Amino acid sequence: MRIEKLVLRNYRQLRDVQLALDRQGPNDLHIVIGRNGTGKTNILNAINWCLYGDEPHLSKHSEQLPRLNLGCIEDAGHGGHDLQVAVEVWVKTEDGGTLIFERTETYRIGGDDKEPLRQDTHFEARVTDDKGNTKILVDDEASYCAERFVPQSIREFFFFDGERLDRYFKEATSQHIRHAVFELSQIHVLQSVEANLDTVLKDLRKDAGKANPAIEEVGDALEATEAKLAELDRQIEMCAQQKSLAEDKIAEYQEQLRGAPDAGALEEERRSLDTRNKEKRKRLEESVREKHELLFDHAIRIQVWDAIAESLSTIDEKRQKNEIPPTVDTALLEAVLQDGSCSVCGRALDESSVKHVGAVLDEIRLTSDIAKQLLNMENPLRRHAEKLGRFRGEMTKAAREIGDYEADLAAMERRKREIDAALDGYDVLRIAEWHKERSKFEETRDTNQKQLGALEARRQILTRELGELQNRLDEQLKKEAKVAELRAQISFCARALETIRGTKQAIMRDTREEIESETRRLFFALAWKSATFGDVRIDENFNISLIHSMGYECLGTASAAERELLALSFTLALHRVSGFDSPILIDTPVARVSDSHRVSFGQVLLQVSAEKQTVLLLTPAEHSDDLAQVVDARSSNRLALKLSADEREVRVEVL
Amino acid sequence: MTDGRINKRILSALKHQSQDDEVIHQFLVDLIYDEVEHPGHWRWKGSYTAKVRDCTAKWGGAHED
Amino acid sequence: MTVAIDRLFVDENDRELYDRLETTDMFAGKTRKEQFLFSLAVGFSRGIKRPIQKREGFFLAKDMTLDDEALFSAVAASDADSVEVLPDRAKVFRIAEEYAHAGIRILVDEIDSTQYGTFEKNLEKQLHDMYDRIGVATKREQSGSTPN
Numbered sequence: 001m002r003i004e005k006l007v008l009r010n011y012r013q014l015r016d017v018q019l020a021l022d023r024q025g026p027n028d029l030h031i032v033i034g035r036n037g038t039g040k041t042n043i044l045n046a047i048n049w050c051l052y053g054d055e056p057h058l059s060k061h062s063e064q065l066p067r068l069n070l071g072c073i074e075d076a077g078h079g080g081h082d083l084q085v086a087v088e089v090w091v092k093t094e095d096g097g098t099l100i101f102e103r104t105e106t107y108r109i110g111g112d113d114k115e116p117l118r119q120d121t122h123f124e125a126r127v128t129d130d131k132g133n134t135k136i137l138v139d140d141e142a143s144y145c146a147e148r149f150v151p152q153s154i155r156e157f158f159f160f161d162g163e164r165l166d167r168y169f170k171e172a173t174s175q176h177i178r179h180a181v182f183e184l185s186q187i188h189v190l191q192s193v194e195a196n197l198d199t200v201l202k203d204l205r206k207d208a209g210k211a212n213p214a215i216e217e218v219g220d221a222l223e224a225t226e227a228k229l230a231e232l233d234r235q236i237e238m239c240a241q242q243k244s245l246a247e248d249k250i251a252e253y254q255e256q257l258r259g260a261p262d263a264g265a266l267e268e269e270r271r272s273l274d275t276r277n278k279e280k281r282k283r284l285e286e287s288v289r290e291k292h293e294l295l296f297d298h299a300i301r302i303q304v305w306d307a308i309a310e311s312l313s314t315i316d317e318k319r320q321k322n323e324i325p326p327t328v329d330t331a332l333l334e335a336v337l338q339d340g341s342c343s344v345c346g347r348a349l350d351e352s353s354v355k356h357v358g359a360v361l362d363e364i365r366l367t368s369d370i371a372k373q374l375l376n377m378e379n380p381l382r383r384h385a386e387k388l389g390r391f392r393g394e395m396t397k398a399a400r401e402i403g404d405y406e407a408d409l410a411a412m413e414r415r416k417r418e419i420d421a422a423l424d425g426y427d428v429l430r431i432a433e434w435h436k437e438r439s440k441f442e443e444t445r446d447t448n449q450k451q452l453g454a455l456e457a458r459r460q461i462l463t464r465e466l467g468e469l470q471n472r473l474d475e476q477l478k479k480e481a482k483v484a485e486l487r488a489q490i491s492f493c494a495r496a497l498e499t500i501r502g503t504k505q506a507i508m509r510d511t512r513e514e515i516e517s518e519t520r521r522l523f524f525a526l527a528w529k530s531a532t533f534g535d536v537r538i539d540e541n542f543n544i545s546l547i548h549s550m551g552y553e554c555l556g557t558a559s560a561a562e563r564e565l566l567a568l569s570f571t572l573a574l575h576r577v578s579g580f581d582s583p584i585l586i587d588t589p590v591a592r593v594s595d596s597h598r599v600s601f602g603q604v605l606l607q608v609s610a611e612k613q614t615v616l617l618l619t620p621a622e623h624s625d626d627l628a629q630v631v632d633a634r635s636s637n638r639l640a641l642k643l644s645a646d647e648r649e650v651r652v653e654v655l
Numbered sequence: 656m657t658d659g660r661i662n663k664r665i666l667s668a669l670k671h672q673s674q675d676d677e678v679i680h681q682f683l684v685d686l687i688y689d690e691v692e693h694p695g696h697w698r699w700k701g702s703y704t705a706k707v708r709d710c711t712a713k714w715g716g717a718h719e720d
Numbered sequence: 721m722t723v724a725i726d727r728l729f730v731d732e733n734d735r736e737l738y739d740r741l742e743t744t745d746m747f748a749g750k751t752r753k754e755q756f757l758f759s760l761a762v763g764f765s766r767g768i769k770r771p772i773q774k775r776e777g778f779f780l781a782k783d784m785t786l787d788d789e790a791l792f793s794a795v796a797a798s799d800a801d802s803v804e805v806l807p808d809r810a811k812v813f814r815i816a817e818e819y820a821h822a823g824i825r826i827l828v829d830e831i832d833s834t835q836y837g838t839f840e841k842n843l844e845k846q847l848h849d850m851y852d853r854i855g856v857a858t859k860r861e862q863s864g865s866t867p868n
Binding site for chain 2: 140185186189190192193196197199200203204485488489491492493495496499500502503506507510511578
């Protein structure tokens with residue numbers, strides 16, 4: 001299906017506008033050029049309003065204004081009559097028929113109050129077949145028709161603004177994409193059948209239960225288990241989504257952190273080094289003090305060693321001569337002098353004998369005192385000698401210990417310098433924040449992974465229980481003759497349910513795989529730098545990834561043009577796989593695409609238009625010479641929107 | 656690829672899942688068309704129940720356990 | 721004959737020099753007795769002693785250990801070249817005081833002439849050299865005692 005014509009009457013600044021979009025040539029490409037404010041985006045709004053009754057792309061300025069054109073309000077004057085806003089979308093169907101969607105809104109202009117009052121809104125779809133027979137559909141039937149043209153829930157894949165295209169994969173979640181696939185595959189139809197059949201089955205079991213309480217009991221248990229299983233499936237889905245979201249964020253942070261140092265860890269290491277540095281310095285100081293103590297003590301010994309050695313030598317000599325300890329008892333001689341007689345023979349001492357004994361006594365006393373002093377010195381001096389013997393060993397040990405500490409301190413300083421160099425130029429706080437965020441999401445991912453495991457295990461158990469209950473129910477039903485017919489219906493319903501569920505799963509899987517394959521094919525067919533990228537993937541959870549040729553996820557760092565290209569490829573894949581052959585309308589498609597990529601993007605759009613009606617709403621700035629050279633000559637229509645001098649209405653000029 | 660109302664993909668997947676059980680297949684196709692023709696809320700129970708009853712009779716002996 | 725001595729003396733001008741020892745890491749926290757012993761050792765190893773001009777009490781004799789007294793005695797015996805000096809404790813201490821009086825001046829001069837932190841390094845080197853010289857003698861003297 002394609003749009004043949006748009007007719008707008010009194011719709012905002014588009015007072016009386018017709019846009020002919022008939023195909024003329026090999027490319028079904030249509031270019032509408034208009035400055036900001038000339039109603040370009042309101043063309044998109046008009047189509048949405050016509051088909052669905054809303055205007056999702058209204059600017060803040062337009063929101064303040066009535067839908068009814070200001071010029072016609074002005075011209076209406078004070079008379080109390082009605083004015084109408086009308087938008088028609090003329091569609092050509094595949095079978096050669098025509099579908100005209102028309103929405104009108106009537107406003108009453110009355111009295112002095114120029115504020116138009118809305119009276120009513122009317123929406124209809126006029127279906128004309130290839131034989132010229134026309135049917136007019138209104139209300140729900142007309143809405144249904146619009147749904148068949150472009151389903152409202154996925155209209156953003158058909159009518160969108162370029163900025164949205166750029167932001168698409170930043171904002172889109174896997175849920176969003178899954179929903180799109182759902183809608184396009186009409187899975188909701190299968191879901192309705194499944195839900196209703198399930199209700200019928202439950203009712204049949206209840207009816208059977210009325211005939212036999214045992215059947216009712218098992219039936220209730222079965223229903224309860226099915227409910228648990230459904231809840232579990234919901235939890236599993238949520239968990240999988242959370243995990244998937246977390247993985248996306250992790251990939252995003254990985255990309256941001258690529259090449260950046262682990263600032264948090266390095267800062268932590270630096271702090272640890274500072275703490276260890278302080279401790280080590282303290283120990284070094286202690287070791288130096290201990291070494292100084294050793295030095296002091298040994299210095300005294302070494303410097304007086306000659307004296308120590310001499311004394312020890314003298315002591316040894318006198319010991320050998322038995323002069324140490326002293327052998328003569330001076331008390332005996334003192335007694336002799338005092339008594340005046342010899343204590344051995346008893347003879348009295350004469351004067352010379354007294355002198356002689358006195359001299360001997362003096363001599364012995366001196367020798368005895370000396371000997372006592374030497375004896376007092378002996379052990380201390382031998383201790384000094386022994387300690388001195390340990391001098392070398394102790395000094396070497398002390399020096400080694402100090403050397404080790406100094407080496408450790410030097411190594412720590414080197415490491416600190418390395419850390420400083422690694423962090424130089426980086427916004428350490430921001431990097432640390434990124435690391436923190438990444439860790440948070442890693443935790444979320446891991447938690448959800450664990451939970452998924454537990455939930456899957458529980459699911460297995462519940463599935464087994466369900467099977468057992470089903471068997472028990474079947475047995476009970478077999479036993480009860482009264483419910484033979486019910487049993488047959490239950491069996492039939494169960495089989496039908498199984499079939500519909502299998503169909504749903506198969507379609508989702510096949511659709512996803514096909515969309516993935518088609519997205520990949522289109523992306524690489526359209527991409528101007530296809531060697532940069534390795535793959536496009538849509539996983540089971542409907543997460544879309546763009547894989548670099550080097551193997552890592554790179555959607556977050558792709559350029560705006562590349563993201564738009566991927567979004568466009570995905571959209572086209574959806575169209576092809578879904579079978580909805582409806583046109584694409586893009587407002588400001590290349591506003592966020594850099595000049596160098598615009599030409600490439602233009603060529604892409606040209607390619608797309610070879611198979612699908614493509615309408616581009618461009619600003620003059622977008623419609624640069626480069627782009628014009630690529631697209632103008634091969635477009636089917638080129639139209640310009642021109643604003644009147646009083647800025648109240650726009651007319652269309654064919655270029 | 657749409658069959659006017661139903662995506663052909665659904666119809667072919669349904670055929671495959673039905674595994675040559677024509678009664679089940681047709682039953683489900685009928686239900687799907689019913690749903691497509693009655694978007695939103697509709698009185699489905701009577702239609703479903705009647706179809707289940709009729710189709711079970713056709714499905715009959717071959718599937719008795 | 722021994723005479724009871726209750727304290728050791730330094731020259732009154734030496735007190736200021738002993739105070740300056742505190743500026744060197746190795747002497748930080750050392751007692752007067754320890755400072756005196758070190759000065760004595762320095763004076764003895766240089767073979768220089770000087771009579772004290774004006775005596776001033778420095779530390780109490782009771783603070784000395786047997787090991788300390790043994791060193792004093794050995795130095796006195798070596799100086800007198802005779803052990804007969806040993807009973808005269810007054811003389812023994814006097815000899816020690818004179819060596820210490822010469823030693824403290826030499827010590828302070830050495831400290832002042834080196835950069836901060838290098839005195840200990842230089843001392844260590846000197847000691848190793850002296851130790852090498854007395855090494856054989858040390859082993860001989862240690863015969864019978866437990867060597868390290």
